[in-house]
Amino acid sequence: MSTYFPKAGEIARKWYVVDASGLALGRVASQVARILMGKENPKYTPFIDTGDHVVVINAEKVKLTGMKAEQKVYQRYTGYPGGLRTEEYRKRMVRKPELVIEDAVRRMLPKNKLGTHMFTKLKVYKGDKHPHQAQKPEVKELVH
Numbered sequence: 718m719s720t721y722f723p724k725a726g727e728i729a730r731k732w733y734v735v736d737a738s739g740l741a742l743g744r745v746a747s748q749v750a751r752i753l754m755g756k757e758n759p760k761y762t763p764f765i766d767t768g769d770h771v772v773v774i775n776a777e778k779v780k781l782t783g784m785k786a787e788q789k790v791y792q793r794y795t796g797y798p799g800g801l802r803t804e805e806y807r808k809r810m811v812r813k814p815e816l817v818i819e820d821a822v823r824r825m826l827p828k829n830k831l832g833t834h835m836f837t838k839l840k841v842y843k844g845d846k847h848p849h850q851a852q853k854p855e856v857k858e859l860v861h
Contacts, residue, residue, distance in 0.1 A: 723760045723767060730838075731769040732854035734847070737818065738778035740859060745779060746821035748859045753826065753835045766831060770838045772854055774845050777814040781806070791820065815841040 733752060737745050751757060755767030781789065789806035809817055818841050826832035840849065 722762055723765060728760070728765075728767050732772065732849065732852040733769060733857035734772045734774060734849075734854045735857050735859060736775055736845075737773050738775040740779060740861065742779045742781055742817065742821055744861065745773070745859060746818065746825055749773065749818075749839065750822050750825035752857070753822070753838055764831070766834055768835055768838060770849075770852070770854075771840070771857075772847050772849050773818055773839070773841045774847055775843075776818050776841050777810065777843050779814070779818060814843055 735745065735749060749771050752771050753768040755761045755765075755769070758767050758769070760767050786806055791804045791806070791809060793802050794800055795802060804812075806817070819836075819839065822839055823832075823836050826835050840847065
């Protein structure tokens with residue numbers, strides 16, 4: 718008997734809508750990452766992308782617990798000498814709140830080409846409107 722591996726054509730991808738309002742950032746990110754990887758799917762295989770598409774709405778209403786809202790700092794490096802760039806959480810939430818959720822989810826996915834492909838199935842929006850009604854997404858309730 719041989720081990721079953723799902724083929725690319727056999728994977729039926731669903732679309733889910735997740736409302737992030739009032740939920741903790743880390744909990745939203747970890748549960749969305751599981752859906753993107755396909756760990757909720759019974760055909761899950763670690764080296765095959767069996768995940769579904771996720772649309773996150775109300776990104777500006779996500780919460781951080783404790784003192785993290787004042788202390789969290791995002792860092793990136795440009796590649797040039799002295800090119801360390803930092804941005805505080807509060808400033809990023811004002812400028813582009815979608816990046817906060819995208820960064821948290823991206824860092825929970827595999828760090829390879831497969832993880833990059835999984836990340837393309839994530840769509841994050843600031844308000845409660847999104848342009849993916851044609852895909853008939855299901856509402857997914859996350860555990861608090």
